[in-house]
Amino acid sequence: xxxxxxxxxxxxxxxxxxxxxxxxxxxxxxxxxxxxxxxxxxxxxxxxxxxxxxxxxxxxxxxxxxxxxxxxxxxxxxxxxxxxxxxxxxxxxxxxxxxxxxxxxxxxxxxxxxxxxxxxxxxxxxxxxxxxxxxxxxxxxxxxxxxxxxxxxxxxxxxxxxxxxxxxxxxxxxxxxxxxxxxxxxxxxxxxxxxxxxxxxxxxxxxxxxxxxxxxxxxxxxxxxxxxxxxxxxxxxxxxxxxxxxxxxxxxxxxxxxxxxxxxxxxxxxxxxxxxxxxxxxxxxxxxxxxxxxxxxxx
Numbered sequence: 356x357x358x359x360x361x362x363x364x365x366x367x368x369x370x371x372x373x374x375x376x377x378x379x380x381x382x383x384x385x386x387x388x389x390x391x392x393x394x395x396x397x398x399x400x401x402x403x404x405x406x407x408x409x410x411x412x413x414x415x416x417x418x419x420x421x422x423x424x425x426x427x428x429x430x431x432x433x434x435x436x437x438x439x440x441x442x443x444x445x446x447x448x449x450x451x452x453x454x455x456x457x458x459x460x461x462x463x464x465x466x467x468x469x470x471x472x473x474x475x476x477x478x479x480x481x482x483x484x485x486x487x488x489x490x491x492x493x494x495x496x497x498x499x500x501x502x503x504x505x506x507x508x509x510x511x512x513x514x515x516x517x518x519x520x521x522x523x524x525x526x527x528x529x530x531x532x533x534x535x536x537x538x539x540x541x542x543x544x545x546x547x548x549x550x551x552x553x554x555x556x557x558x559x560x561x562x563x564x565x566x567x568x569x570x571x572x573x574x575x576x577x578x579x580x581x582x583x584x585x586x587x588x589x590x591x592x593x594x595x596x597x598x599x600x601x602x603x604x605x606x607x608x609x610x611x612x613x614x615x616x617x618x619x620x621x622x623x624x625x626x627x628x629x630x631x632x633x634x635x636x637x638x639x640x641x642x643x644x645x646x647x648x649x650x651x652x653x654x
Contacts, residue, residue: 407543460639
């Protein structure tokens with residue numbers, strides 16, 4: 356059977372989002388045995404080691420990087436890997452996967468707001484409407500407004516993670532938009548700097564207890580398949596798919612995580628919650644798919 360390059364790219368992108376969605380379930384499975392910061396550090400440090408040979412074709416780029424370039428890559432690594440990924444594992448240790456997945460999508464709204472000041476990107480009326488729709492979906496999802504005992508700390512971690520993810524998104528966009536550094540170089544260097552720091556913090560604060568073969572298998576799978584392989588496949592799809600198509604496919608993760616958490620983690624998924632997820636998904640799509648206006652510099 357013959358498929359067009361675009362259709363194959365769509366299937367590959369959907370496979371990647373599915374792998375990324377299963378990460379949440381696997382993390383929840385292993386967290387009772389692996390300390391969250393150490394867990395996140397092991398995953399991304401191992402993924403960095405696997406991706407490191409990919410820098411060889413770009414080896415001539417490294418000596419040309421300025422101190423400013425290294426500083427921006429380090430800032431991206433700390434915000435996206437040390438803070439965001441470390442925060443994700445900490446949050447999943449205290450919150451349901453469905454709830455955190457919904458909250459994490461609030462990053463898109465924050466990115467749009469932060470981008471007004473940092474990138475001079477002004478949201479369109481359609482994007483403002485999408486933000487309102489997203490917030491409405493969140494309100495529907497959390498009705499009745501009640502925080503179960505033990506989840507307050509998880510919500511605090513979620514807030515930190517959402518903010519860090521938003522800052523990392525703006526930094527990543529700034530680095531890739533205004534620099535000639537190849538995307539693979541940006542990813543591998545920032546991942547290495549952020550992941551090694553995260554692993555060091557995890558080992559110093561939480562240590563590394565004896566782990567079962569099951570936990571090591573989950574760490575290896577997350578690093579090799581759900582990070583290194585998935586990252587490579589996603590970048591291959593970007594050669595064919597447009598930014599709009601990639602955004603659409605990436606946003607299916609909110610629904611995928613909800614279904615997987617319901618099936619494998621026994622997390623409740625009632626009709627009001629599904630309505631809230633649907634409204635929030637629609638709002639995020641409106642924010643991401645409607646182009647921003649770039650403010651002209653004065654003078």
